[in-house]
Amino acid sequence: SYTSTNMSRTMLKDSPNAALNKTLLNKYLDLPQPDNKIQAKYIWIDGTGEGIRSKTRTLDFVPKHPSELPKWTYDGSSTYQAEGGNSDVFLLPVAIYRDPIRRGNNKLVLCETYTSDMTPTATNKRFRCNQAMEAVKSEEPWFGIEQEYTFLDFDNRPLGWPKNGFPGPQGPYYCGVGADRVIGREIVEAHYRACLYAGVNIAGTNAEVMPSQWEFQVGPSVGIAGGDDLWIARFLLHRIAEEFGVIVTLDPKPVDGSWNGAGAHTNFSTKSMRKENGIVEIEKAIEKLSKQHVKHIQAYDPRGGKDNERRLTGKCETSSIHDFSAGVANRGASIRIPRGVAEDKKGYLEDRRPSSNCDPYSVCDALVRTCLLNE
Known part of the structure; x- marks a missing residue:
């Protein structure tokens, strides 16, 4: 209108x-x-x-x-x-x-x-990632990646935020509905449909905790396909937002203070983890990951951990960048075992450390090399 x-x-x-x-x-x-x-x-x-x-x-x-x-x-x-x-x-x-x-x-x-x-x-991280995926083909590694992002206006303020001051505190915005709760849904819907049309294995979308922050998920995808789909989905997000005149940022902490940052939580499973009593394999993988925390932090954002340092503070549903932790249904842990997985005793783990601007090829490569190739 x-x-x-x-x-x-x-x-x-x-x-x-x-x-x-x-x-x-x-x-x-x-x-x-x-x-x-x-x-x-x-x-x-x-x-x-x-x-x-x-x-x-x-x-x-x-x-x-x-x-x-x-x-x-x-x-x-x-x-x-x-x-x-x-x-x-x-x-x-x-x-x-x-x-x-x-x-x-x-x-x-x-x-x-x-x-x-x-x-x-x-910056061609795909080449090395693909080598790792080929080496573990028989384990059929699955990846599901949750991409959080934020809409900005041309002042680099989150879209629709007051020019001076802030919106009301977080609480009503996550998965919200209503003109006072969500901003930019048209872009989200356009992007979702474009991904489906393109052949991206997009799994869903939702409004996030901070106003003007959103998330979409790709996967579960086998091997290299998850990273491919995420990069094409990112391209389409920027390209579609461009038509609306809106900027998309994948910055992991677009607003300082008690506002939620943005991540790319990565859900990972292998054939062994998905079998009966696969929880044993999940726990083995977590044990290996606990010994390689620093290596993973370096691989999980484009600046070797510097970007994630602003986000992984132990507050706002994040773990501390300095410590490795794991827990069932714990959104303040490095690795979360979903409640349903603990009950079924099989399934997948969620690595909550990757930054929203991570390269998914680096993340998936690190997970496979640590958990399956024992590097």
Whole structure:
């Protein structure tokens, strides 16, 4: 409606994208596309380890498998991944999704990045993770990742928060409903449907504890697929929020003080854990994890633990970054065994330490190497 459009323009007055008339685009997206031409958007992780980049090329066939897609290059000196004198970085397609923005036969193509001598770039964590997944294939590791995030306006304040001061204290917002409880649901719904269309194994979504904070989950997925799905889901979240003129941050502590931070709780199980009396295997895994706490903290955010330090304080439903702990149904522990798992004596464990801006490949890699490869 006119009123809500005007309101959002007031709230996002500094956001150039919010001011654009989005309905004009449909006129062009509705143009018939030649049968022998498709658009393939190549997507990759930049040198920060958390930024996502993309560019599009035209193909004259509909790809069914990543191996059919051509390699490509980009300017790594503009993505913090190469020097200007030798700036070409290679894109190797590894997964294909349907494109919910362009639709039709158009595709999203997730890529790994390689330097000119074809070694993985420093932020290509997928390469090493995939090696670990191949080594433990027989155990069929499952991952379910809970991605928390926060909407921001162009002042970098959480969307809809008063310009001076704060909203009412936490309590009514988690899984809330109502105009005074939730902010930005349109983006959440658009993202959910786009993920389903794309082929992302998205499991659900909910409003989080802090106003303007949300969560979606991917999985359970076997092996490398969980990380692939999460990166594509993140790309779609940023891309869809862009159309609304809203910023998405994966910062683990977007607001200081007693406001909840954001994590990427990772649920992990193996075939042995899912069998009768698998709780024994879960406890063995927790024992191994307890001895590798520092290694995991270093792998669980892009800055080797520095980001998580602001979040893992032992308050606001987090454990302390300095101590390893585990417990049944304990949201203040490093590792939580869900109540239902303890009762069934089989299932999975939840690692609550990964930061919202973690690289899921690093997290899944660390879990497999510690719990299964005994590294």
